[in-house]
Amino acid sequence: MAALRLFYRFMVRPFFREPVRTAVTILGIALGVAVVLAIDLAGDAATGSFRSSVETLSGDNNLEIRASGGLPESLVGTVAQLPYALRISPRIEDYAVVQDTKQTLPLIGLDLVGETAGYADRMSGDGTPAVNFMEGCAHADLNPAKDHDQSSKTPFDCLADPASVWVGSSLGRKPGEHLTLLLNDREGDYIVRGIYPDLNGAESAIVMDIASAQRAVGRAGRVDRILLKSPPSPNIDEWEQRLAAALPAGVEVRAQGAGTNENRQMLTAFRWNLRLLSYISLVVGGFLIYNTISVSVVRRRSEIGIVRALGGSRGLVLSAFLLESATLGLAGTLAALPLGRLMAGGTVKLMGLTVQALYVSSRPASIELSPTSIAL
Amino acid sequence: MPILSLENVTKDYDSDGQLVRALDGVTLAVETGQFVTLVGRSGCGKSTLLNLAGGMDFPLTGEVKIDGVSTTGLPDAALTRIRREKVGFIFQSFQLLYTLSVFENVELPLLLAGRGDARNTARERLAWVELEGLGDRLPHQLSGGQMQRVAIARALVHSPKIILADEPTGNLDSVTGNVILALLKRLTRERGVALLMATHSAEAADLADIVVRMRDGKIQTIEHN
Numbered sequence A: 001m002a003a004l005r006l007f008y009r010f011m012v013r014p015f016f017r018e019p020v021r022t023a024v025t026i027l028g029i030a031l032g033v034a035v036v037l038a039i040d041l042a043g044d045a046a047t048g049s050f051r052s053s054v055e056t057l058s059g060d061n062n063l064e065i066r067a068s069g070g071l072p073e074s075l076v077g078t079v080a081q082l083p084y085a086l087r088i089s090p091r092i093e094d095y096a097v098v099q100d101t102k103q104t105l106p107l108i109g110l111d112l113v114g115e116t117a118g119y120a121d122r123m124s125g126d127g128t129p130a131v132n133f134m135e136g137c138a139h140a141d142l143n144p145a146k147d148h149d150q151s152s153k154t155p156f157d158c159l160a161d162p163a164s165v166w167v168g169s170s171l172g173r174k175p176g177e178h179l180t181l182l183l184n185d186r187e188g189d190y191i192v193r194g195i196y197p198d199l200n201g202a203e204s205a206i207v208m209d210i211a212s213a214q215r216a217v218g219r220a221g222r223v224d225r226i227l228l229k230s231p232p233s234p235n236i237d238e239w240e241q242r243l244a245a246a247l248p249a250g251v252e253v254r255a256q257g258a259g260t261n262e263n264r265q266m267l268t269a270f271r272w273n274l275r276l277l278s279y280i281s282l283v284v285g286g287f288l289i290y291n292t293i294s295v296s297v298v299r300r301r302s303e304i305g306i307v308r309a310l311g312g313s314r315g316l317v318l319s320a321f322l323l324e325s326a327t328l329g330l331a332g333t334l335a336a337l338p339l340g341r342l343m344a345g346g347t348v349k350l351m352g353l354t355v356q357a358l359y360v361s362s363r364p365a366s367i368e369l370s371p372t373s374i375a376l
Numbered sequence B: 001m002p003i004l005s006l007e008n009v010t011k012d013y014d015s016d017g018q019l020v021r022a023l024d025g026v027t028l029a030v031e032t033g034q035f036v037t038l039v040g041r042s043g044c045g046k047s048t049l050l051n052l053a054g055g056m057d058f059p060l061t062g063e064v065k066i067d068g069v070s071t072t073g074l075p076d077a078a079l080t081r082i083r084r085e086k087v088g089f090i091f092q093s094f095q096l097l098y099t100l101s102v103f104e105n106v107e108l109p110l111l112l113a114g115r116g117d118a119r120n121t122a123r124e125r126l127a128w129v130e131l132e133g134l135g136d137r138l139p140h141q142l143s144g145g146q147m148q149r150v151a152i153a154r155a156l157v158h159s160p161k162i163i164l165a166d167e168p169t170g171n172l173d174s175v176t177g178n179v180i181l182a183l184l185k186r187l188t189r190e191r192g193v194a195l196l197m198a199t200h201s202a203e204a205a206d207l208a209d210i211v212v213r214m215r216d217g218k219i220q221t222i223e224h225n
């Protein structure tokens, strides 16, 4: 009680007597903390997109075939002719910009007819979130699109309609809604045929039929990846070897998701670099505290002498100054929370650009202020 | 047993590489309730003696005992405890804390000792020094004499056994100074507190039980009045 009163009289009151000085110090500390916070939050947001629908839409496929520069479509036939019971799922993977919101989302071109046929199998399988694309098209005639009237007559026509797209629930669109998308630098009008459920917080992807997607992104006759589901035996390594032997050179067979994991590791490294750099600003904040306290000590030299003569121990004086710096640090950190959140908004854009340029097309997720980043 | 004793004490200062012997074989005892003045030219070692007596510094050789406890080798915490229980300080330049109110200045030793009932005791001590009603003022709103009264109230607030006063009237005009001296003498006598006071003033020497004359760090004479 007595100690508290003393701390208030000696340490807190002077803060208010020199409000400008105090404010500048707190602001300096706040800036340091805010930079670290911003980098951390932005990092979370920039890497967050990896929990995206690209993964959830991978289903229970366990292998992937890819090559740099994509694969010729004919390879799908080659794989299909192999004497193995493989489920084959070729896909186009790109990005589309939703024009009205300027949101960039992954675009996935799937063999919708084939995937829909496998829908029932998969639901009875391991429970991976399969999507019934046919559902959106069963009612296609309820929402006839003016421009594409004649191609929307049967459900299969509707699936293959170059204007048909499916979007995740988190996008907040309704079936029948028109969507202007920028694909391969060309703007086009698309119709939302159906909504598939996004997994907890995952980013929405835009799905269209593979043939439409090939045309839309200008990659006719090519696919980006072929996903495979191999029978449970022999093991996956064995399957990798068998397939690699059957495929031309330059084509890679690997476990599905391996690429994502690689990207994730690179991103993690990138984040650590940024994080270490941001700690420099923390050091600056620390120096500001140090500077303030040492000025405070020098200016109070006679005060310290009096307090010591009147029965204040060395430990008491020391802890008073430590507490003073802790108070400044705490005030700075509190001020840093909204500031860091604000700065993260700008940082996440920059980071998204860098990440995209350096590694992969990763889209930033929303910024979340979590208790761990505050504790940091 | 004396409340304060110095036994053959020496103390050196290093000033610009040159060793200055500030105290040279000083032996002195102050009994409970006694009023002792230290007189002598400026630089003869009075302040140094008071610093050692209050446990603010340590002798080079010899021994300083406060209420029977030697200060030599005592850890800071123990010295601090002795100071806050047994010693009160009064300085020439008052040494009030100028950002604290009069009440807060007087309360300070009690709060430093972790005692809670500080305000009432402070009010009582301010009445002793005839400053009732000025508790909420800041030091710069007081006259020099009033400031020294606050310092006296502060020195007495924790009921010490000895007060060490370093030229308490040095910054006051002689009339005010004499009033302060009389007040100090009356209060220490009434409360049975010993008073060791460095002074230039002849009047102070006349009031004291014992006058210690110093020169060049040595005690020349000890006179009993």
Ligand SMILES: Nc1ncnc2c1ncn2[C@@H]1O[C@H](COP(=O)(O)OP(=O)(O)O)[C@@H](O)[C@H]1O
Residues within 6 Å of the ligand: B013, B014, B015, B020, B021, B022, B040, B041, B042, B043, B044, B045, B046, B047, B048, B049
């Ligand atoms: N902190 C110090 N550093 C160096 N020399 C000091 C210090 N304090 C006192 N002295 C020297 O010690 C001697 C005694 O000083 P002091 O005790 O202040 O005398 P007085 O109070 O009687 O005027 C003087 O010569 C002074 O210069």
Ligand SMILES: [Mg+2]
Residues within 6 Å of the ligand: B043, B046, B047, B048, B166
């Ligand atoms: Mg002196």
